Amino acid sequence: xxxxxxxxxxxxxxxxxxVIALFGLxxxxxxxxxxxxGDADLSGPALTVLLTWSAIMLGFLGGIRWGLESGRATPxxxxxxTSVVSPTVAWTLIFARGSVETAWLLCGFLAAFILxxxxxxxxxxxxxxxxxxxxTLTLGACLSLALALEQAMxx
Numbered sequence: 001x002x003x004x005x006x007x008x009x010x011x012x013x014x015x016x017x018x019v020i021a022l023f024g025l026x027x028x029x030x031x032x033x034x035x036x037x038g039d040a041d042l043s044g045p046a047l048t049v050l051l052t053w054s055a056i057m058l059g060f061l062g063g064i065r066w067g068l069e070s071g072r073a074t075p076x077x078x079x080x081x082t083s084v085v086s087p088t089v090a091w092t093l094i095f096a097r098g099s100v101e102t103a104w105l106l107c108g109f110l111a112a113f114i115l116x117x118x119x120x121x122x123x124x125x126x127x128x129x130x131x132x133x134x135x136t137l138t139l140g141a142c143l144s145l146a147l148a149l150e151q152a153m154x155x
Contacts, residue, residue, distance in 0.1 A: 013129040021133055024060075027053040028144035036151040047102065050148055054109045055094050057141060059087035061116050061134070068126055079123075086116045106149040113141050 013021075027049060034046035066083040069075050093100075093108045100108075117138040121131050 013133055017129075017133070021137060024057065025137060025140040028140050032144035032148045035148050047148065050144065051094060051097065051105060051109065054113070054141060054145065055087070055090035057137065058090035058109075058112055058116060061120070061137070062087045065120060065123070068123070068130070072125070082119070086112055102152040102155070103149060106145050106152055110142055110145045110149065113138050113145070 031046045031050035031053065034042050035050060038046055062083045062085070066080060069079040069083065089112045090109070093105050093112070096108075097105060117134055120126075120134050123130070
């Protein structure tokens with residue numbers, strides 16, 4: 001059954017899906033809090049973890065979009081093509097480290113997560129549980145990135 005563009009056959013995500021999703025969030029607050037409040041010798045490695053984990057998760061989200069679309073009887077090439085945009089942006093930001101100020105990198109990741117969320121939230125023909133899972137992941141990532149951004153702007 002479909003209403004409002006989402007497939008409502010399964011509205012609640014199974015517990016293992018939530019457990020894995022929440023474990024996937026753990027590196028965000030831990031690395032951001034360590035970057036902001038940890039010892040000075042841990043600040044750089046914590047930022048590396050935060051930026052790298054952001055890139056990995058954006059790639060993961062793009063892969064989810066690819067998987068959902070490629071499972072259709074007739075995949076839409078535009079949705080397949082756009083599934084590689086966020087991972088490409090993420091790795092571009094990673095490679096820009098050292099050439100671009102940390103605050104701008106963090107802003108770039110924040111923007112990438114928000115744009116990914118907006119695009120995915122408007123995605124047609126996805127399970128009803130998909131937007132809630134993506135919102136949770138995006139919120140955790142963005143709050144952590146925003147905390148790190150505030151610190152980076154002070155430096």
